[in-house]
Amino acid sequence: MEFNKIIRGAARTANNEQSIYNILDAGFLCHIAFQHEGQTMMIPTAYGRKADAIYIHGSTKNFMLNQIINGSTICIGVTHLDGVVLARTLFDTSANYRSVVLFGKAELVTNPDERIEGLKIITENIIEGRWNEVSVGSENQLKATMVVKFRIDKASAKVREGGPKGDEEITNEVWSGHIPLSLKASSPVLDPKFGVELEITESVKHFCEKY
Amino acid sequence: MEFNKIIRGAARTANNEQSIYNILDAGFLCHIAFQHEGQTMMIPTAYGRKADAIYIHGSTKNFMLNQIINGSTICIGVTHLDGVVLARTLFDTSANYRSVVLFGKAELVTNPDERIEGLKIITENIIEGRWNEVSVGSENQLKATMVVKFRIDKASAKVREGGPKGDEEITNEVWSGHIPLSLKASSPVLDPKFGVELEITESVKHFCEKY
Numbered sequence: 001m002e003f004n005k006i007i008r009g010a011a012r013t014a015n016n017e018q019s020i021y022n023i024l025d026a027g028f029l030c031h032i033a034f035q036h037e038g039q040t041m042m043i044p045t046a047y048g049r050k051a052d053a054i055y056i057h058g059s060t061k062n063f064m065l066n067q068i069i070n071g072s073t074i075c076i077g078v079t080h081l082d083g084v085v086l087a088r089t090l091f092d093t094s095a096n097y098r099s100v101v102l103f104g105k106a107e108l109v110t111n112p113d114e115r116i117e118g119l120k121i122i123t124e125n126i127i128e129g130r131w132n133e134v135s136v137g138s139e140n141q142l143k144a145t146m147v148v149k150f151r152i153d154k155a156s157a158k159v160r161e162g163g164p165k166g167d168e169e170i171t172n173e174v175w176s177g178h179i180p181l182s183l184k185a186s187s188p189v190l191d192p193k194f195g196v197e198l199e200i201t202e203s204v205k206h207f208c209e210k211y
Numbered sequence: 212m213e214f215n216k217i218i219r220g221a222a223r224t225a226n227n228e229q230s231i232y233n234i235l236d237a238g239f240l241c242h243i244a245f246q247h248e249g250q251t252m253m254i255p256t257a258y259g260r261k262a263d264a265i266y267i268h269g270s271t272k273n274f275m276l277n278q279i280i281n282g283s284t285i286c287i288g289v290t291h292l293d294g295v296v297l298a299r300t301l302f303d304t305s306a307n308y309r310s311v312v313l314f315g316k317a318e319l320v321t322n323p324d325e326r327i328e329g330l331k332i333i334t335e336n337i338i339e340g341r342w343n344e345v346s347v348g349s350e351n352q353l354k355a356t357m358v359v360k361f362r363i364d365k366a367s368a369k370v371r372e373g374g375p376k377g378d379e380e381i382t383n384e385v386w387s388g389h390i391p392l393s394l395k396a397s398s399p400v401l402d403p404k405f406g407v408e409l410e411i412t413e414s415v416k417h418f419c420e421k422y
Binding site for chain 1: 219244245250251253255270273274283285288298299300301302303304306312314330337341342346347348349353356375379381385386387388389391393395397398400401409411414419
């Protein structure tokens with residue numbers, strides 16, 4: 001993996017493999033940017049990571065997936081918004097975040113074992129343990145599912161944390177500091193359509209403890 | 212504003228101006244995808260909206276801002292992750308979300324009044340009321356700040372909500388349903404560097420009630 005030099009806000013650089021993996025593993029929603037007939041496009045999707053590979057999936061008819069496996073270098077972004085930073089001036093007002101931007105190529109996964117492994121990596125990244133609780137789907141559903149692997153060629157990461165900086169000289173005595181933000185789960189909602197009360201599973205319990 | 216037809220997951224289409232504005236106004240973090248020397252790139256940033264214009268800002272030396280004002284059509288994505296949807300099969304497992312993808316052109320704002328207005332729109336979108344509590348910054352800081360306006364030419368929105376669908380025939384009696392996720396604020400952290408205890412302001416109070 002190579003690293004892209006960060007020029008603006010260089011102090012926030014977190015360009016090392018472990019930081020990049022930590023940021024990727026802390027979420028499961030990415031945005032994928034690619035080109036179609038010269039036009040830049042972007043679509044959000046779920047992902048999972050194994051080493052320097054990002055797995056994504058979708059319908060075999062999925063427009064983006066069919067586009068991005070064409071051999072061109074695409075771009076994937078993952079950002080966690082960790083808070084707002086309120087300085088004594090708006091100029092020094094900022095946000096806390098962890099973000100990665102990845103460059104690399106995507107390819108169709110055709111090996112049946114790796115297809116299943118890719119789906120497991122995505123599922124386990126979204127909700128650990130769910131893979132063992134439910135079936136993956138029917139043969140026809142599997143056939144209708146495309147698994148795509150993206151290999152990270154170049155990456156960069158930026159992290160900002162803590163309180164305001166740069167407003168040390170401002171004498172206006174107004175509250176300043178930061179307000180943490182994080183993604184939180186609320187109570188699981190049972191699907192009522194089966195008409196049975198069921199206990200939440202280990203994976204659901206674990207998810208609710210994590211978020 | 213034109214709308215881009217959504218082909219995959221067409222049932223989730225929310226292609227009307229009000230839905231698009233509601234999704235945009237529910238957040239302040241976007242990803243901007245653009246091209247640089249033929250390569251697709253993406254960078255996250257804060258934004259604010261007025262009518263069909265999205266304002267963003269940064270340093271006059273900001274690489275992305277200087278790139279995107281070149282007259283090409285760029286792409287902006289905003290996604291709110293609202294939860295995970297756990298069906299009785301992995302095939303029908305999904306996520307709840309609200310997302311918009313916008314296409315349009317960005318231009319440098321040069322009019323001094325609109326520059327200030329743009330900064331106010333961004334600030335108020337992040338934290339309502341903060342604009343009136345602190346100064347915008349010094350003349351030099353303002354000079355070092357670039358304000359860019361993006362006009363929405365084409366847009367699409369997708370919304371998924373509620374519980375699992377498609378697994379009606381699955382007899383495996385395992386907990387299924389959905390787990391809501393949302394961005395939550397925790398207690399504001401006072402900047403200790405001034406050594407004074409200060410009451411939180413109205414904007415901070417309002418932000419913590421909102422999140």
